[in-house]
Amino acid sequence: MKTVVALAGGVGAAKFLSGLTRIISPQKLLIIGNTGDDLELYGLHISPDLDIVMYTLAGVVDESKGWGIKNDTYNTLDMLNKLGFDTWFKLGDRDLATHIVRTKMIKEGMTLAEATAHLCGMFGVKARLTPMTNQTARTKIISDDQILGFQEYFVKNQTKNRVTDVVYKEAAEAEPAPGIIEALGHAERIIICPSNPVLSIAPILAVPKIRKAILDAKAHVVAISPIIAGKTLRGPADKILTSMGYKCSAEGVAEYYGQLVDRMIIDRADAAHETSIRKLGQEITVTDTVMRNLEDSIQLAKTVVQAQ
Helix, strand or coil: CCCEEEEECHHHHHHHHHHHHHHCCHHHEEEEECCCCCEEECCEEECHHHHHHHHHHHCCECCCCCCCECCCCCHHHHHHHHCCCCCCCCCCHHHHHHHHHHHHHHHCCCCHHHHHHHHHHHHCCCCEEEECCCCCCCCEEEECCEEEEHHHHHHHCCCCCCCCEEECHHHHCCCCCCCHHHHHHHCCEEEECCCCHHHHHHHHHCCHHHHHHHHHCCCEEEEECCEECCEECCCCHHHHHHHCCCCCCHHHHHHHHHHHCCEEEEEHHHHHHHHHHHCCCCEEEEECCCCCCHHHHHHHHHHHHHCC
16 A cells, blocks of 8 residues: 555544554554644643644653653642642643743644644554644634634533534635645545544644645545444533534534545444445445454454545
8 A cells, every 4th residue: 555644533543544654554554643633731832633643653742641751740830830830731740841841842843734744653653643734723612602712622521511613714715734635636535533533633624725625636535433322432522412403413523524535444333324324425344443452453453544
């Protein structure tokens, strides 16, 4: 296989990519990470989705949570709390070091993409990971008459708000990070990871030139449904799809991606949706998509790469 481009955000994507990097050369893989979740806190630039992928591929992620660094401590956060700061966003001491380094590099003139590449090098990650854009592109959650930042909705409020809309205004005005359009144009396969379609993948697709490049690409575009038997394994993808008027099912995910995708990968528990998804004009592969361990991730990656 020549090159593969993967669109990624969140824990499901990171697990899948841990398998994908075992079966193809990391040099042949470009991972486009969602930055709609990014935020600034305590003066630091934090990129949660980029870090989840980086930590997972580096083998240092806290697997019990799916994010952060394993065996981390929270002494800095405890002291910030004692000093009167709001500490709803949990940052471990080792995790904070990453954000300090990223912020320092950006303040010294690096773009987010350059800082990400340098951090990946420091962590020994060989796969190319890049943000969808170097510009600020924060996703906004609309809950009736409230406008919430993504992390305010997702972490602080624990996804309890009723979502009436999701806005990607900044992403819609952003330029892709360098190398993305060229990679999509030369890719043999484009993979949409098993991420939240609305919160993790849509911000990437909201960058106009990225969406157009995928639509124009000669590559086979394959998407993995994160919805299994009407539910998500973690996160609010099921609630979000329902609130946005889509079916909370593998079929609903297929409808959401529409003509962008050539083939859907769905779990055996959703085999009954095969006919309805084909009617959408997409090919379909039914397989085991639950990734309980690295072996499962590798097997799913093989299925996705080999699907024709």
